[in-house]
Amino acid sequence: LHSGEKSKKKKSKSKEDEENGDVDFMIKPQSFTPAIDTSKWPILLKNYEKLNVRTGHYTPLPAGCSPLKRPLAEYIKYGILNLDKPANPSSHEVVAWIKRILRVEKTGHSGTLDPKVTGNLIVCIDRATRLVKSQQGAGKEYVCVARLHSKVAEVSKVGRALETLTGAVFQRPPLISAVKRQLRVRTIYESKLLEYDADRHLVVFWISCEAGTYVRTLCVHLGLLLGVGGHMQELRRVRSGILGEKDNMVTMHDVMDGQWVYDNYRDESYLRRVIMPLEVLLTSYKRLVVKDSAVNAICYGAKLMIPGLLRYENDIDVGEEVVLMTTKGEAIALGIAEMTTAVMATCDHGTVAKIKRVVMDRDTYPRKWGLGPKASMKKKLIAEGKLTKHGKPNESTPAEWLRNVVLPAGGDSVVASLAAAGGTNGGGANAEGANAEGANPEGANAEGANAEEEDGAEEKKKKKKKRKAEEGGGSPVALKKSKVEKEEKEEKKKKSKKKEVEAEAEESEKKNKESSSIEKKKKEKKEKKKKKSKEEE
Structure with a gap:
């Protein structure tokens, strides 16, 4: 029976080996989506x-909450508008109107547009105004209509002229500009000729450029390159930084209507559609x-x-x-x-x-x-008066604390001396404790000797530091201190010399005045005597 069972087991094992022999033992790559799909968050x-x-x-x-679920007051406070600026009012006027409509404390914008220019203007509200600087420096895109002063023979010439105006370009602000007319360099990243009307001499082109580019000046340059002259007819900004025309752009009417609907019907939905959270600007x-x-x-x-x-x-x-x-x-x-x-x-x-x-x-x-072990220990020492109110060591600071404090290179000499003294004081205390307990006096002597050795080592270190400072080697902070001290001494000497010179000058003036007054008195006396003698005669 046993032999029969053994033979069956052997056969089953051999079958398994044959099956496993055909299989490649390798983990194949798998593609599966994670439990949470965050692509639409x-x-x-x-x-x-x-x-x-x-x-x-x-x-x-x-604490805190998702940007889209903030309470309305907070939502507006941390909000931005992708505004379609109307023609004629200036950017500052538009921003001031929005401030008045939404009844907020502060508003800012992503870079001024000329009064006649329309298009993308990012308006930041309250806390979002902190992002204004980063938005003003972001790249911009424009669509421009330029009028040439006479006919150009070929359309290809206009395209080539636009291509030459890419890259770094010298620009001087236009005459009507409100800034100082200095020559500056601005980069034009890309440009495309969209349309050319030969009858009316109109050029429509798209341009992607650096912040602070004057498209008006660019149109003049285009006219010069074509040899016919030209000027800007119309301009629209289609992108500012990360936000373009198709990214929830709203008009002034939308802003007014949103606020009106909330005031009259307490319906937040319109206002929440118009205003976006500031996080939208930071997705890049x-x-x-x-x-x-x-x-x-x-x-x-x-x-x-x-x-x-x-x-x-x-x-x-x-x-x-x-x-x-x-x-x-x-x-x-x-x-x-x-x-x-x-x-x-x-x-x-x-x-x-x-x-x-x-x-x-x-x-x-x-x-x-301030809830960790080190911070709570520091608070305790400040409360006990073993550290100053600013957490700096004083005379009663324990030696253990000073050993753990990292001193700055060439830092406060008082703190350094306290730290050094901490070790020696600790040794003395240990010696006293040993004597009180009746321990070996030899141990106490040994500790005293150690303390003396440490003092000697400290003196040597000080001498080395002095030498290094004299040779120009020590820490940069120490060298700076010595320089400052020398300069202060020289200034004091100069001041004292000046004072001495001034004092001498004052004394000499006083003496001159006194001598002149004495001479005057003598003259007056002589004249009086002469008069008297004449009268007597």
């Missing part, structure tokens, strides 16, 4: 699952997702450090402008990256980004800094 949260994960661990806080930046506990610290100007980072985008370079955002999709600030993507993935400490412009209001999220 709004604004900054779009394609959130494609961001690199630093950590998934954080504590969500019941690379994203860094921040923990909720780090948000308020950034609002107060702190740098973003590695422990506060949740997710980050690919291909971030050092010095690149990035947007810091919350897990709910709110923009916190614009920052400048201080790490590449690779370093963020591997490093466990350091600064990820420094802050360029904070967008979010302070205290939108609760304060969560």
Whole structure:
């Protein structure tokens, strides 16, 4: 029986081996969508699952909310308008009207348009005005109608002339411009000839250019290149930065109607369609997702450090402008990256980004800094008077704290001396304790000897520092201090010399005055005597 069972097992094993022998042991590539598809999420949260994960661990806080679900007052406060500017009023007038219609404190725009020019004007409301500078520097696109002063034989000449006007171009602002007429260089990225009317000598062209380009001047240059002269007839801006004509562009009537509908019917929907969240302007930046506990610290100007980072985008370079955002999709600030993507993935400490412009209001999220062991110890020492109110060491600061404090190179000499004295004082205290407990006096002597050796070592170090400073080697801070001290001494000497010279001059003037007054008195006496003698005669 046993032999029969064994033979069956062997046969089954051999069959399995044969089957497995035909199979290639390889994990084949799979294509599957993740559990959450974020391709249709709004604004900054779009394609959130494609961001690199630093950590998934954080504590969500019941503060802030999604940009599209903010209460209306806050929604307007953090809002922008992609406005179709009407012809005739200036950009400043239009922005002032919107401020009055929406009853807000502040409004700004993405770059002025001449009164007769129409088209795209990004209007920022209240907190969004902090993004105005970045929008003013963004590229612009225009469609222009230029009138040539006489007929051009071939249409191809006009196209070639437009092509020559791409790249860096010298421009002087037009005569009617309100700025100083200085020669400046502006870059024209691309241009296309859309239409040419030979009968009416009209040229219609599209242009993509740097901020601050004068299209009026460009039309004059086009006329000069063609040898017939020309000027600008009509102009419309079709794109400003990231927003174009087709990106929810609204008119002044829409803004007025939206506000009227809300005032009369308490219907927010029209106003919410007209105004967009400021995050719309930041979708072109690379994203860094921040923990909720780090948000308020950034609002107060702190740098973003590695422990506060949740997710980050690919291909971030050092010095690149990035947007810091919350897990709910709110923009916190614009920052400048201080790490590449690779370093963020591997490093466990350091600064990820420094802050360029904070967008979010302070205290939108609760304060969560100063709760760690080091910070709470510092607070305790300040309360006990062992540190100054600014957290700096004083005479009663414990030696352990001073050992942990990192002193700046060539920093405060008082703090350095306190830190050095901390070690020796600690040794003395230990010696006293040992004597009180009845320990070996030899141990106490040894500790005293150690303290003396440390003092000698400190003196040697000081001498070395002096030599280095004299030779020009020491720390740059110390060298700067010595230079400043020398300059101050020289200034004091000059001042004292000036004072001495002035004092001498004053004394000499006084003496001259006194001598002149004495001579006058003598003369007067002589004249009186002469008069008396004459009268007597």
